[in-house]
Amino acid sequence: MADVFVAASIRDISPGVKEFAFRPGLGAALRPYAPGSHIVIETAGKANAYSLTGDGTTADGYRISVRRQGDGGGSAWLHDRLRPGDTVRLSRPRSAFAPVATAKHHLYVAAGIGVTPILSHVRAALRWNRSFEVVYGYSAAGAPHLEDLQRLARGRLFEAEGGAQLAEVLTDRLRQQPVGTHAYACGPAGMMAVFRKLGGSLGWPEERLHVEHFAAPELEPGEPFTVRLASGRAVAVPGGTSALDALAEAGVPVPALCRQGVCGQCRVAVAAGTPEHRDLILTSREREANDCFYPCVSRAQTDELELEL
Structure with a gap:
């Protein structure tokens, strides 16, 4: 709406x-x-x-x-x-990148314009007296909201100019976090990959590493499959057509925003079949459960996928 x-x-x-x-x-x-x-x-x-x-x-x-x-x-x-x-x-506002209420400490990581949701987190952390620190990587060409973070974080901001320095600072801060910390990152795809790789190599559980993507990469068209609705009706999904679009054309619209597997708006429960997860939202554990999928980008490994629609 x-x-x-x-x-x-x-x-x-x-x-x-x-x-x-x-x-x-x-x-x-x-x-x-x-x-x-x-x-x-x-x-x-x-x-x-x-x-x-x-x-x-x-x-x-x-x-x-x-x-x-x-x-x-x-x-x-x-x-x-x-x-x-x-x-x-x-x-209306929507979030798939909210802070974890039970976290003992929050590590916020931003690069470039990825600072925008991190700035929101920092302002809220100050309002609600949450424990936090920030790593901010930027280029010599510009650092949006740097002065805001310097004023707000005061001694809890770790700056890095350029990718190499950001990797060094991020490695150090990921090593230094107390037990119970959750880390949140937003920025270019390269930085996000480094964040996840470093976190994994340093023993961070995947569920404590949270990311907010700008956009998903280009995807292959995928094989055709069939969506089966709760009513028993079958909807064909051709290769190169998203399940979201196929459902809408069949008169079964699903609420959606980004259409890139990033925002989480179009999540649908899976009753039977195995999804081919292509989103950038679900964790490995959630993917293994195969009880939901995002029809804007994801497809099916099985010929038929039964949805709770």
Whole structure:
């Protein structure tokens, strides 16, 4: 569900990055959200997800920071076309990257524009007096929200310029964490791979390493299969067509946002059959359970997949 919001302010915060603040339009309302949440903005016929940077209380509206990427996409439209006073449609906040309530300590890791959900986590941690520290990697070309983190984290911020230094700092901080720590990372794919590899090599349980992806990689078309609904109806899913699209065409729409196996909106329970998991959300243990899948990207290892729809 999307509501109308008004662009309250727009400002440059670093080269190629702008911060956008939104206030509710007619009939819309601000809703509290979990740290690490995102909203989806409808721009010029497209829908893109952007992380909220506030602490979740919405005292100053919804705020996002967006790096301009190429031409013709959502970020270019926001940078080049949106002006204060213009209206846009925003989804309600949603999170697949919330802090773990039982964690004794939180290690937040950001690189580049991946700082946005981490900034939300830090602000919430300060509000609720949670134990935390931050590792922030950036390039000489720019470090969005660096001054904010320096002010907020005060002695708990570990900076790294460039990939090599980030790997060194991250290795050190992952080694130093007390028992009961959960680590959260957001940034480019390369950094995320290093984060997971280092965590695994240092003995971190997979369920204590949390990641927020920007987008999924390109996927192969996959083999055709059949989705069986709870009613017994069969829906064919051709190669190169997502189960999400096949279901929608058959009149069985499933709520979805990113359509890349990143946001978690389209999760569906599996009653029988074996999914071919292609999402970037499930842990290894969750994949082995084979009791759910994300139809926007995932397919089936078996000829038929029975869903609880």
